[in-house]
Every structure is written in structure tokens, then in C-alpha cells.
Amino acid sequence: MKKNLSYMDSVHRDGTIWNLCVMVLLFAFPVAVALVFGVAPDWGALLTGLLATAPMYWAVGVIETITFVPMLGAGGSYLSFVTGNISNLKLPCALSALEQNEVSASSEEGEVISTIAIAVSSIVTTAIIIVGVICIVPLSPILQAPILQPAFEQILPALFGGLGVAFVSKNWKIAVAPILLMLVLFIFVPALDSGTVGIMVPVSALFTIAVARIMYKKGAL
């Protein structure tokens, strides 16, 4: 049985088992809190809180899944959607690794490389957070020092500057139109800001694919 399973099939099988287990455990946390402290939720307030939060998050979650899974690869997707921080850490990390190894993301080598990069990134993040939590008292004044805050606030521009050079220089033909479109939209449409960039990712991706398709058909790529 096991021999007939391809690597990709086994990734999907193991990923499904892990993700569903983690999901059950995450739901066990509030149940445990309720039991240990002998408390029930305030159901009315819970409903209000959920209605204000969940529909938006779920919509974003569905869009993120469809957009990011083809970019993260199979193993990377199962891990990333458990460990989070996708667009600000896991995906740039995977892209950087693919670029550095000069492998195509659609090949099995690409799948292996992105899984390794995302797994290492998750492990290192978890480890740093554990150290941070243990040393929060001495670390807080340093990490929260006013002088350092601009550096943490500007992580995304600092990430996408380097990543942009690496990817745009190799694919500049298909990059010009989407970059121009996104610049114009973000500069002149006030509603577009850090809260809406997640929604613009699939818009921009679809536009880029359309541009690339037209150029490919015309033999320009």
C-alpha cells in the first residue's frame, strides 16, 4: 500500500492528518479553559463578537487559501496554514529559497525546497518566540525601545524590496504592467492600505496571469 503512494500523495495524506489534529487541539483549548475555570461563554456577546469578526476573516481565509496554495506548494501549504504569518514571512522565505536554488516551483525539487524553507522558518520562529516568552521581562524594554519601532513597522517594505529585485529582474516582461497598475491603484485609491493589501494580492495575481497569457500567446515570452 505504502509503496504505491507517490511523495505528493503522502504529503497530502500526512498534511491532512496533522492539520485536522491541530484543529481539534485548538478547539480543545477553549473547552479546557471552560472546564478548568468552571465558566461558560457569554453567548450573546459571543454571537455579536463572532458576527463582527468571522465573516470577514473567513472570506479572507478562503481567498488566501486559493491564492497561496499554488505558490507555497503542498507541504508548505499544510504547514503555513497552521503556523501563519504567510505573506510577511513564510512565502517570502520560500520564494527566496526557490530563487537561490534556481528551481522551478512547479517541479518536485521546488516542492521539496519550499517545504524545507517553510519548515525551517516555522521551527526558527517557534523557537525565537519561546525564548521571547521566557525572557519577556528582560527583552521587552529592548524590543519595545522607541528607537527600534520604525524598523519593525517597516518589515514589509524591507522584505519586498529585496524580493522584488530578485523576481522582477528575472521576469520583468510580465512584471511591468501589474506593478504599474498596483502603484496607480494604491497611490490614488484611499481605501487601499495595509488592511486591504490581502484582497489586492489575488486581483494582482489574476491580472498578471492574464497579461502573461496574452504575451505568451503572442510569442513575446
Add this chain to the structure above:
Amino acid sequence: MVFSVNHPILYLIVGLLVAVVLGQSVFFLVKALRRSKQLGMDQTKIKKTIRSAAIFTIAPALAIVVSIAILSKKLGLPLPWLRLSVVGSMSYETIAANNALSAMGQSLGSNAALTSQQYLNVLLVMTVSIMVGIWLVPAIGKKLQNGMSALAGRDAKWADIFQNALFIGMIAAFLGFVFCDLSRLWRADANGIVVETETVFNEVGEKVQQAVHHSNTSGLIPVLVMLASALVMVICGLLMRKPKLKWLSEYAMPISLIAGMAAAIPLTAWLG
């Protein structure tokens, strides 16, 4: 049992959950490493990939620790520790916590300690709201991946271009985002000040509009940070062409990330 947001039992539960998630990462790392050997991939390159992914992660991970410290003032350490180790992000959790608390006349910004019931409500709103990708990937991930493989089978060249177009599309959206406050340059009044309203939660969890003052040049900060990072990347790219400096390829991305973040400090002091 008497509740507190930093109760040892909460640490214990969260510690267990984080350990399981760490286990999943290790499991997939080992699995992918084994596969890389079966595929006959260059193991020195794999080691380089591991090293550079680890270095690349340090600065963003420190930013996550900062978020935990900020959230822990109200929510205690265990809950933010879990939320930011497992899915979640600073902005998501802040919104979720405020939405949960405002329905109970509380807010993240108030000084009143959380009751066990308020804590439970926050926990439930966060958990239920974020729970999408974690089951949706098992549900549709295989179909999406098979679609990509089928594409590669039909037309390998187009599949490659398609994949790059996806990446470029994402990068273009974030490059656009870097410019989102640039219009402050021409929206400012005669004193060079732009007043923007932001929605914040007051002490009792009501949404109120608050005026925030920005300098007209503040929108330039992310643009210049991005350019600084890009410039360092270009320099690394040029240096890497020399055989002696080829080792830089492993570190180019983390170096440009750190350089951009470092540049943000004087740029913010100057333009902010």
C-alpha cells in the same frame, strides 16, 4: 480555580499546543529532507537553504515577539504566544480581541483585568474566526496542486510562466502597498500636516473616530525603505558574480531585509 490571564495551566496548555505544531514542522522537514536525498538533490545546497531560511526568519520573528509583548498587557502571555505561533497575526488578533471585548463593554486598551468569561469569549472569537485555511487546505489543496501539475503536464513552459506570474502578482500588490501613503505629499495642509481619521476602541469597547496627524513626507518612509532594501539586493547581486563572493547568495535576502529595516530608523526620524 481562581482565574488569571497568566495562570500556569494556560501556559501548560499553550506549551503543549505549540509543541504539537513544532512536531508538525519537524515532521515535514524530515520528510522533505529524505525526499531530497531520493531525488539526488545536491545536499550542500540543501544545507545552504536551511541556513539562509533560518537567518531570513530572525528579524520577522523578533517583530512577532514585539507583537506578543504588546498584546500580553491585556491578554496575558499564553494566549498571544499561541495565537502568533499558530496562524494569526498582530492585526488579526487585535481586531478579533476588540470585537469580542466590545460586545462585553471592555476593550484591549482599558486597564480593567479580564474575567474568565471575557477571556473565554476572546479565545472563542479568535479560534473560530481564524479557522479556515487549516481545514480548507486539506479540503481543496490536493485539487489545486493537481490542477497545477496537470498544467505542467500539458504545457511545461506555460506552467512555469503561470507560476512566476502568480509570484509577480503577489509582489506587485505589496510593492503597490508600499506607496499607499504617498498621497500625503499632496494632501497636506500649508503646515505640511495630514489629518486622517482612524477607528479605535475606547475604554468601554465603543468604536470611536480619532484624528491622527501625519507629516506630509511620512508616506515616503516605506518607499525609501523598499528602495534601500532593493539597492542592497542589487549590490549583493553584483558582488555575487565574483567567484570569491559567491557565498553571498545565501545571505543576500536577509542582508537586504535587515538593511531596509535599519534604514527605517533614520528615515523615520527624518521624515516621520
